[in-house]
Amino acid sequence: MLDRLVDGLHAGRSSVLVLRGEPGIGKSALLDHVAERAAECRIARVGGVESEMEIAFAGLHQLCAPMLARLERLPAPQRDALRSVFGLRDRETAPDRFVVGLAVLTLLSDAAAEKPLICLVDDAQWLDRASVQAMAFAARRLLADPVAMVFAVREPSDEHQLDGLPGMVLQGIGEDDARMLLASALPGPLDPRVRDRIVAEARGNPLALLEVPRGWAPTELAGGFGVTDAGHLTGRIEQSFVRRLDPLPADTRRLLLAAAAEPLGDAGLLWRAAARLGIGTDAAAPAVADGLIDIGVRVRFRHPLVRSAIYRTAPAHERHAVHGALADATDREADPDRWTWHRAHAAGAPDEAVAEELERSAARAQRRGGLAAAAAFLECATELTPDPRRRVRRALMAAQATFDAGSPDSASELLAVAEIGPLLELDRARLERLRAVILFAKARGNDAVLPLLEAGRRLVPLDADLARETFLEACSAVVFSGRLAPAGRGREVAEAARSAPPGERPMDLWLMAMATWFAEGDAASAALMRNALDAFRRDDIGEADHRWLWIASRGAPTVWDDDAWHDLARRQVRVAREAGALTLLAVALACLADEQVHEGDFAGAAASLDEVDVITEVTGNAPIIHTALILSAWRGEVDQASEVFRTAVRAATDRGEGRAITLVELATAVLENGLGRYDAALAAAQRACRHDEIILANWALVELIEAAVRSGHRDVAVEALGRLVARIGSNGTEWALGIEARCRALVCEGPDAEALYRDAVERLSGSRAAPQLGRAHLLYGEWLRRENRRVEARDQLRRADDLFSGMGARAFAERAGRELLATGATVHRRDAGSLEELTAQEAQIARLAVEGLTNPEIGAQLYLSRRTVEWHLRKVFTKLGISSRRELEKALP
Incomplete structure (x- = not known):
């Protein structure tokens, strides 16, 4: 497979492969094989280092450093992003993580223009999260560039960011080959029983076969003594390396420890640190002779397990000493964050001065690399904070940054650290709030509502602003819970929100609007919602309100304001990108996709949802499926939509996300109306209307009215129209009035119906609701055909057909086509190459x-x-x- 990858590269084809396997299975050897096979190509190598996992973009720097001379060839935003994350320039805001990924892709593509490029990434499980995100981002988008990327990662691994890329799990070699390999490593006699035991315990792992027997005396191997530990394979291999360290001189072992603690492989830095430790250059010779390390321009260990064996088995005081020497040898002005990092690891006990330095590094890292880097420094600062109360504060800061960066599980672990206390009442409330927010992000179901409500109540006398934010989170959780929320939970949240001191921020206004909606319904809340939307659309809103643009965007359709929906959806995506907040960006993109479907931009919505899938895969948060349901329905993809709907209902039921179930019913009604199966559409719309869910109930009524009229249940349609008109109330936007006119036309006859259809077309033409405009043309055309006004019908039906075909609404386009044929017109469909x-x-x-x-x-x-x-x-x-x-x-x- 790897040989084909190299051959394809010479032919101009991109390739990606993830090699997975346990330590010692041969991943590094296979990467070496690729490097030998591709000697004529440009080769970029990266090695993950466990001790550098928390330094943002350290791995990416290894990959890109040889190509940095090409930075000037990149578009300015990409060039600035890479310069920022590599510390080549400072900036006030973190670069968009996706622009960083695109910059890497462009840089690799540019480097491959001269000569095919192979990127070999070893020990990817030890790369920092930000680097893996950027590399995986580029790998998923390689297609027409002569670039290949081969990752080697331990199996099993928590590195889920590489999931979904083409992969291969490496298995052990067979018993016959294992015996041959073992014999090649042991020229002396070997008791057959010992041989069989070693082969059995190695399970075909080549490195285990080569390394485990080393260090045992010939008599032990011949007689079967000593090889008795059947522990974890990695531990056994590491122990074999540890035994090889024992005969080495003390200075050699200390030099190896310094090299293991210095992950960059910078030989000059290593020798400067060695001088500070009083270690001479001759100390390297025994380790080099034994094949444990190679020191040239760069420092390389024989195998990553050599590094980990040396570092893990060294006494703590020796690790502190070498990190101290490495800190002294690091240029503080040129590389302040790495200097701080080594200082932190040199600290043998909590040290407030070091913790403060780490907090400053967190601020720098956030400007340069976003929230993930800041979270890493804050977590380390937490560990080194001597004062218990400051420790709690830093743990909470680290947890919030870690969650915002898209690592909810790690954030939960930091909350457990903070919980040890001592906790002030405000600390306890903040902790419980964040724990509930994480629960909501991971499940988006009913389980998070009560914890959010209780956290908000606890915060009211302590931090009124944060209390209102928490109540708004609780409102969101109730909305997502939908029909699965306990009866009266929305009113309970509304009462709690109204009991908090009032605020003047846009999010405070939206909270009051939501509370009013839960307590009193659409008509009472409409004016409050419009005021809140106006406040959110101002240019001078605060940073806290930026986090809530998504909920304002989602709420704009409640008052039928698609201009506000359009503006807020795009603004929220921009804000989330600039902050590098992946959790928030996924929600913002899902909101944008909703609005794009409303505008008929199905291709744009699909692209936004693709990005949402990438982010939720990276962060491990709950998938956001709502827009995908509606998009499948509008596209009329019957088989695909049916499977999407079934999967969504199962997942939503498991998570307690009732809103998704209602969305499936709404989407089914849209799909069936498009297909002209009105009885099925009516049944689905009626199920969706049984639950008064914000926005969805409005849209379900629209589908119900059309389905009821077309299936001969005019009385049902008239009753639903009355409910819809009451919901629209004073929301006199062109979108709302156009929908109302179209629905009224369906239940009218004669001249009144025609006037209403014309009004619907005119008003919807002035809105952003392109699919709804298409349906107005379609319904008007159908009415004209039944009135035997075929020529006029053709004009309306062709307009509907053009709109639906252009946006990709296949079922509605075919419905319009059938009506056109019934008028005697010819329907021109594009051929297969369409x-x-x-x-x-x-x-x-x-x-x-x-x-x-x-x-x-x-x-x-x-x-x-x-x-x-x-x-x-x-x-x-x-x-x-x-x-x-x-x-x-x-x-x-």
């Missing part, structure tokens, strides 16, 4: 090309390399039967 055959990404690239963006600009927007954009455009041209960009505009709707 827009419908374009993938979501191809359609989006084509659209951006029509808008005039260059290939690099398209790549920057969609996180693709320039060559990959070119490759996609060639496929678009072939499918559409055109040969240039100039023809795209005519070929696309």
Whole structure:
């Protein structure tokens, strides 16, 4: 497989492979094989180091350092992002993590332009999280560049960021080969019983076979004594290396420890530290002769387990000493964060001065690398804080930063540290709040509602601002819980929120609007919601309110304000990117995808959801499935939608997320109305309407009215219309009034119906609701055909068909096509090489090309390399039967 990967690279094909296996199985040897096979290629090697896991972008620096001369060739935002994360420039805000990933992709693509590039990443489980995110991001988007990436990672591993990439699990060698390999390592006699035991315990692991027997006397191997420990394989291999350290001189062992503690492999730094420890250059000779280490321009151990065996088995006081020497040898001005890191590891006991330095490093790291780096420094600062109360404060800060960076499990562990106390009442309330927020992020179900409510009540007399934020979280949890929330829970949250001192921030206004909605319904809350939306749309809102743009964006449809929805959805994505807050970014992108579906931009919504999937995979938070349900329904993908719906109901029931179940019912109604199966649409819409869920109930009523009229249940439609009109109330937007006019037209006859259909088309044309406008044209055209006004019907039906075909609403387009045929018109469908055959990404690239963006600009927007954009455009041209960009505009709707 690896040989084919190299051959494909010479042919200009990208490849990615993740080699998984236990320590010693041969992953590093296979990477060496690739390097030998690809000697004519440019090779970039990265080695994960356990002690550097918490230093953001350390691994990425290893990968990119040889290519940094090419930085000037990158687009400015990407160039600035890499300079920032590598400490080559300072900036006030953290670079967008996805721009960093795109910069890596562009840099690799540029380096491969001269010569095919192979990136070999060993011990990926020990790379810092930020580096793995960036590398995996680039790996997933390699397509048309002569770049190959091969990762080696332990199996099992917590490094789930590589999940989903092509992979292979390496198994052990067979017994016959194992005996041959063992014999090659032991020229002396070996008792057959001992041999069989070693082979059995090694389980085909080559390194175990080579290393475990070493260090045993010939008599022990011949007689079967000594090889009795059947512990964990990694431990046994490490112990074999430890035994090889025993005969080495003391200075050699200390030099090896210093090298193990210095993860960069900087030989100059190692020798400066050695001089401070009083170790001469001749101390390396015995270790080099024994094959444990190689010291040239860089320092390399024979195997990563050599490094870990040396570091883990060294006495604590010796580790402190070598880290102290490494700190002294590090240029504090040039590399203050690494200097601080070594100082921290040199501390043999809590040290407030070091903890303060780490807190300052956290601030620098946040400016340079985002929340993940800040969280790492804050966690270390927590460990070194002597004062118990300061320790609690730093643990809570670290937990919040870790959660925001997308590591909820690690944040929970830090909360456990903080809980040891002593906790002030405010500390306890903040801890319980964050624990509930983490629970909500991981499950998005009913379990989080009560903990959030109790945390908010605890905070009211202590921190009123934070209390209101917590109540708003509780409101969100109730909304997500939907039908599965206990009866009256929404009112209970509303009462608690109203009992808190009032605030004037936009989020405070939104909290009061939500509380009013829970307690009194749509009509009473509408004005409050509109005021809150106006406040959120101001330019001068505070940082705390930025976190809540997503909930304002989600709430805008409640008052039928799609202009506010459009603006807030895009603003929230920008804010979350700039903050590097992955947990918040996933929610923001899901909100944006909702709005894109509303506008008929199905390709854009699909691209946003792809990014959401990447983020939730990286963070381990609960998947966000809501928009995917509605998008599948609008696209009319019957088989795919049915499977998505079934999976969503099972998952939502397990998590206690009742809103998702209602969404499935709403999506089913949309799908069935598009297919013209009105009885099924009516049944689904009625189920969705049984639960008064914010926004969804409005949309379900719209589907119910159409399905009821078309299936002959006019009385049901009239009753639902009355409910819908009451909900729209004073929300006189073009979207709301257009929907109301369309629904009224369905239950009317004669001239009144026609006037209402015309009003619906006019008003919806002035809104952003393109799919709803298409349905107004469709329903008007159907009405005209039944009135035998075929020529006029054709005009409306063609407009509907064009709208639906352009956005990819297949079922509604086919419904419009059937109606057109019934008028005697000819329906022209594109052939097999049509827009419908374009993938979501191809359609989006084509659209951006029509808008005039260059290939690099398209790549920057969609996180693709320039060559990959070119490759996609060639496929678009072939499918559409055109040969240039100039023809795209005519070929696309």
